[in-house]
Amino acid sequence: MAASQSSAQLIRDGLWSNNQALVALLGLCPLMATTTSATNGLGMGLATTAVLMLSNVTVSLIRNLVRPEVRLPVFVMVIASFVTAVELSIQAYFYELYLVLGLFIPLIVTNCVIIGRAEAFASKNRVDRALIDALAMGIGFTLVLMVLGGMRELLGQGTLFYQADLLLGAAAANLSVSLGPDFQGALIAILPPGAFIGLGLLIALKNLIDTRLKRAARIPATKPTQDVAQPMPAAQPAP
Amino acid sequence: MPNLVSSPHGPHPNRVDRIMREVLIALLPGLLAMIWLFGWGVLINLLLAGAVAVAAEASVMLLRRRPVGPAIGDYSALVTAALFALSIPPTLPWWMTLLGMLFAIVLVKQLYGGLGYNPFNPAMAAYVFLLVSFPVAMTTWLAPSMLTAHSLTFMESLRLIFMGSLPTGLEWDALSAATPLDAMRGQLDQGLTIAEIRAGPLWGDFGGRGWEWVANAFLLGGVYLLWRRIITWHIPVSMLLALLIAAGIFWLIDPQTHPFPAFHLFSGAAILGAFFIATDPVSACTTRRGQIIFGAAIGVLVFVIRTWGGYPDAVAFAVLLMNIAAPTIDHYTQPRVFGQGRRIKH
Incomplete structure (x- = not known):
C-alpha cells in the first residue's frame, strides 16, 4: 500500500496532512512540556528529528532480520540507543540547552512519534523512503513545536527566540525579539494550560485552512456563491 | 386572540x-x-x-x-x-x-x-x-x-x-488591603493564633469588617432566587453545610490554628458561589441526588484549597473541578424510572 506513495506525497504527509502533532496527536508529552519558548521547541524538535531519522533508517535496514514477535522490544532498544547518543551529544555541545531540556531528552524514547513511524512505516519500507519519511515527519513535528513555543513565549513573556544563541551559536543572538520591558505577559501561556489551549487553537487553524482549501478546490471560480453541500457532478461515476 | x-x-x-x-x-x-x-x-x-x-x-x-x-x-x-x-x-x-x-x-x-x-x-x-x-x-x-x-x-x-x-x-x-482570607492565612503563617489575629481592626463579627456585608447581601439575593424558584436548595445548602462541617471538624480539633466555621462562610466568594455560581444550570449536576453530592464536594474542596492550597480563595477552582465531574455524577445518580428495576443499565 505504501509503495504507491511518491516522495512528494511522503513529504506532504509529514509536513501537513498527516502531521504527527496536529493530526496524529502523537508525542504530546514533550510537545506540551518543552514548548515554553520558541528556542526550546526548536531544540526539542531537532533532537526528536535526529533520533527519528537514525531510528527509521536502522529499523528499515534490519526489518527483514527481526522476527515479528520481538520487533517492538528491538525497535525500542534501537531508539533508546540513539536517544542516549543524542542526549550525550547535547550535553557535550549545547550544555545550556541541555540544562533547559534535560529532563525531556530521555523521554524521547517514549515519544510515540518515533515508535509509531518505526512500526507503521520504516519496518515496511526501503531505507531511502524511510529516511524521507523520518525527515518530513520530524520537520513537521519541529515546526509545530517551534510555532507553539513561539506563541507561548510571545504571549507569556513578551519575547521571541529568547536565548536562541544557546542553540544556534552566538550569531543567533540577534534573532531574539522583545516586546519591551513594559509588556505584561499572561503567565498562563507559559504554564501547562497555555500549551493545551495553544495546541487546540493550532489544530483549529489547520482544520480551518483545510476546509477553506477543500472548498476552494470544489467550487469553480465562476460560481462563487454556490453552497458547498453536494459534490460536483464530475465526481459521479461514469456509466 | x-x-x-x-x-x-x-x-x-x-x-x-x-x-x-x-x-x-x-x-x-x-x-x-x-x-x-x-x-x-x-x-x-x-x-x-x-x-x-x-x-x-x-x-x-x-x-x-x-x-x-x-x-x-x-x-x-x-x-x-x-x-x-x-x-x-x-x-x-x-x-x-x-x-x-x-x-x-x-x-x-x-x-x-x-x-x-x-x-x-x-x-x-x-x-x-x-x-x-x-x-x-x-x-x-x-x-x-x-x-x-x-x-x-x-x-x-x-x-x-x-x-x-x-x-x-x-x-x-x-x-489596598489584604482580603480577610489573605490576612488570615498570612498571619497564621507567621505563627499568630486566631485570638491574636481577630483582635486586629480588620475583623467584624464573622469575617472581615465590611466583607461580611457583601456576603450578607449575596445571601439576600440567594434567598430571592430560592423564593422565585430559580434555584433549588440542594446545591447551596449542601455546599455551605459541607464547608461548615469540614471547617468545624478542624476548628474543634484546634481552634487556635483553624478559623471558626462561620469565618469560612462569610469570607471570599462562599455565599456568592453557593447561590449564584455552583447553581449554574448548564455546568452543574441536574439530578437531585447528584446536586447534593456536587454541592458537598464543592464545599469540602473549598475548605481544602483554602487551607492547604496556593491561592487565597478557592470557590472558582472548586467549582471548575466539580464541573468536570458533573456529567459522571449525573450518570450514576439517575433516578429510577417508575416501573423499572432498581438498577439502571450502564
Whole structure:
C-alpha cells in the first residue's frame, strides 16, 4: 500500500496532512512540556528529528532480520540507543540547552512519534523512503513545536527566540525579539494550560485552512456563491 | 386572540431569559453592597464586562452564521459578565477585564457550542484564567470604605482602571488591603493564633469588617432566587453545610490554628458561589441526588484549597473541578424510572 506513495506525497504527509502533532496527536508529552519558548521547541524538535531519522533508517535496514514477535522490544532498544547518543551529544555541545531540556531528552524514547513511524512505516519500507519519511515527519513535528513555543513565549513573556544563541551559536543572538520591558505577559501561556489551549487553537487553524482549501478546490471560480453541500457532478461515476 | 397552550398550566413558563433576568435582579443587593464598600470601580467593571460580553457573543454568533438576537436576548452573557465583574478586584486594569470576558465568552462558552453546551462555568473559568495569568493584579483589593482614609471618586476610579494612574499623593499601600482570607492565612503563617489575629481592626463579627456585608447581601439575593424558584436548595445548602462541617471538624480539633466555621462562610466568594455560581444550570449536576453530592464536594474542596492550597480563595477552582465531574455524577445518580428495576443499565 505504501509503495504507491511518491516522495512528494511522503513529504506532504509529514509536513501537513498527516502531521504527527496536529493530526496524529502523537508525542504530546514533550510537545506540551518543552514548548515554553520558541528556542526550546526548536531544540526539542531537532533532537526528536535526529533520533527519528537514525531510528527509521536502522529499523528499515534490519526489518527483514527481526522476527515479528520481538520487533517492538528491538525497535525500542534501537531508539533508546540513539536517544542516549543524542542526549550525550547535547550535553557535550549545547550544555545550556541541555540544562533547559534535560529532563525531556530521555523521554524521547517514549515519544510515540518515533515508535509509531518505526512500526507503521520504516519496518515496511526501503531505507531511502524511510529516511524521507523520518525527515518530513520530524520537520513537521519541529515546526509545530517551534510555532507553539513561539506563541507561548510571545504571549507569556513578551519575547521571541529568547536565548536562541544557546542553540544556534552566538550569531543567533540577534534573532531574539522583545516586546519591551513594559509588556505584561499572561503567565498562563507559559504554564501547562497555555500549551493545551495553544495546541487546540493550532489544530483549529489547520482544520480551518483545510476546509477553506477543500472548498476552494470544489467550487469553480465562476460560481462563487454556490453552497458547498453536494459534490460536483464530475465526481459521479461514469456509466 | 389569547395564547392557547396545553396543560400543564404553570404560572411561569420557564424561559432562559426569565431565569437570567431574575439572577440579575438577585445580584442587585450584592452589587450595591460592593459599590458602597469598594467604590465606583465595581460599577465600571460591570459596565465594561457587560459591553464586552455582549459584543463578543454577537460577533461569535455572526461568525457561526447563527441568529444574533436570541443569543443576546437571553441575557446569559450579561449574567456571566455580572458574576465575573463581582469577582474581580474593583481596580483591575481595563484590558484584563476585556481579556477575561473574551476568554469566557469565546473560548469557554462559544467554542463548546454556546449556551447549554459549555462544560465549565464561563465566569469562573475567566476568573481563574486571569488569576493564574496576572496573580498580582488579581489579588490587589481595595480596603473596604470603613477601613480606608481615602475612597476613590468616580473620576479617580476611571483613571485608575483605564490609565493605571493613581490619584496624586496616594500610593497603592494606602488604598489596598489584604482580603480577610489573605490576612488570615498570612498571619497564621507567621505563627499568630486566631485570638491574636481577630483582635486586629480588620475583623467584624464573622469575617472581615465590611466583607461580611457583601456576603450578607449575596445571601439576600440567594434567598430571592430560592423564593422565585430559580434555584433549588440542594446545591447551596449542601455546599455551605459541607464547608461548615469540614471547617468545624478542624476548628474543634484546634481552634487556635483553624478559623471558626462561620469565618469560612462569610469570607471570599462562599455565599456568592453557593447561590449564584455552583447553581449554574448548564455546568452543574441536574439530578437531585447528584446536586447534593456536587454541592458537598464543592464545599469540602473549598475548605481544602483554602487551607492547604496556593491561592487565597478557592470557590472558582472548586467549582471548575466539580464541573468536570458533573456529567459522571449525573450518570450514576439517575433516578429510577417508575416501573423499572432498581438498577439502571450502564
